[in-house]
Amino acid sequence: MEKPDNFPVDDKTIRRYKRNLREEIDGISLYQMLARATDDPALQKLFKNLEENESKHVDLWVRKLKEAGQEIPDYGPSIRSRILGFVAARFGVASVAAMVAKFENDAFTMYDDQPDAIAEGLSQDERSHARLFQQLASSGGANVSNIAALEGRHRSFSGNAIRASVLGANDGLVSNLSLVMGVAGASTNNAVVAIAGLAGLLAGSISMALGEWISVRSSREAYERQISIEADELREFPEEEREELTLIYQSKGLSREEAEIASDRVLADPQLALDTLVREELSVSSEDLGSPFVAAFSSFVLFAIGAILPVIPWLITSGSTALVSSIVLGACGLFILGAAVTLWTGLNALYSGLRMLVFGLAASGITYAIGFALGTWLDIG
Numbered sequence: 001m002e003k004p005d006n007f008p009v010d011d012k013t014i015r016r017y018k019r020n021l022r023e024e025i026d027g028i029s030l031y032q033m034l035a036r037a038t039d040d041p042a043l044q045k046l047f048k049n050l051e052e053n054e055s056k057h058v059d060l061w062v063r064k065l066k067e068a069g070q071e072i073p074d075y076g077p078s079i080r081s082r083i084l085g086f087v088a089a090r091f092g093v094a095s096v097a098a099m100v101a102k103f104e105n106d107a108f109t110m111y112d113d114q115p116d117a118i119a120e121g122l123s124q125d126e127r128s129h130a131r132l133f134q135q136l137a138s139s140g141g142a143n144v145s146n147i148a149a150l151e152g153r154h155r156s157f158s159g160n161a162i163r164a165s166v167l168g169a170n171d172g173l174v175s176n177l178s179l180v181m182g183v184a185g186a187s188t189n190n191a192v193v194a195i196a197g198l199a200g201l202l203a204g205s206i207s208m209a210l211g212e213w214i215s216v217r218s219s220r221e222a223y224e225r226q227i228s229i230e231a232d233e234l235r236e237f238p239e240e241e242r243e244e245l246t247l248i249y250q251s252k253g254l255s256r257e258e259a260e261i262a263s264d265r266v267l268a269d270p271q272l273a274l275d276t277l278v279r280e281e282l283s284v285s286s287e288d289l290g291s292p293f294v295a296a297f298s299s300f301v302l303f304a305i306g307a308i309l310p311v312i313p314w315l316i317t318s319g320s321t322a323l324v325s326s327i328v329l330g331a332c333g334l335f336i337l338g339a340a341v342t343l344w345t346g347l348n349a350l351y352s353g354l355r356m357l358v359f360g361l362a363a364s365g366i367t368y369a370i371g372f373a374l375g376t377w378l379d380i381g
Helices: 011-036 041-067 079-091 093-111 115-119 122-139 159-186 190-236 238-251 256-267 270-282 292-308 312-316 319-340 349-378
Strands: none
Touching: 011 041, 011 079, 011 093, 041 122, 079 093, 093 122, 115 122, 159 190, 159 292, 159 319, 159 349, 190 238, 190 270, 190 292, 190 312, 190 319, 238 256, 238 270, 256 270, 312 319, 319 349
């Protein structure tokens, strides 16, 4: 088949075709997994549409490869997509929206210097996908008007909850690694270091749990107060609330007549009316309030998980072996947690992991030096 004179198909171009094909097939696999991760019909339809759009991109690169006389590689989903699909299936689509947005952003950036892709509208498509997922990530899956309810069947453990979990474990690891290194620098007594680490674990976990309980409880009380005010207004000023609800529905695209009919149907059920007004006016749902006890328990456990890592070697070994093992175990934890945060920040996982590793080790190095200086000055054995 004759090739265009202005677009020679050399080895570099072939590699580019194959890379593009691999990325697009990976995108299809990811959208399929995201569709399976939710029970929400609107979300399933959304991901189906995105999958069909990516399929058109696949067709383009398959055609280009065939025109160049190349066999079509049999690509499957990448490890990255499998991990994102696994996380989405267990914690909701909201938990991976920021990372998917970054991948789509990388895709349209990749196509920006490819004339054949630009001519076919691929760069514009990927930019649209990126904006969509950025909106999904920022909305946290609030409601269908923000594209869809992102949490799927895992509403009780949203993307925000997972992010808080990772950060809680990270707090425990960084603070206790620094504490253990500081004590290890001051004292060579294995028991002293182990006890200090365990004490730091308990103190930090209890402090985090108490702080989380107060935070969630205070937020819940504030929301409950607002809900109570809304209930009073609904009871005392039903016509004004009807007008408010009508205006809300009009803002969603309904005509005045359709909005009034919808408002009357909602107001016919007092509890439904209250739930709707609270959700639309205050952006609050009873499902979003959370339990302060669950939050406190989660904070305690997650902080303890991070804090126990640098302590483990001091419980089973001693001396320089325990010190080095504690540093290595802490460093691994820092990198993993730093990389995990990119599920929401959308940053490069390697960069984020290394950044967390450097900062965490720097903090522990400083405390070790201070501990060593104090231990020498005070002559601690």
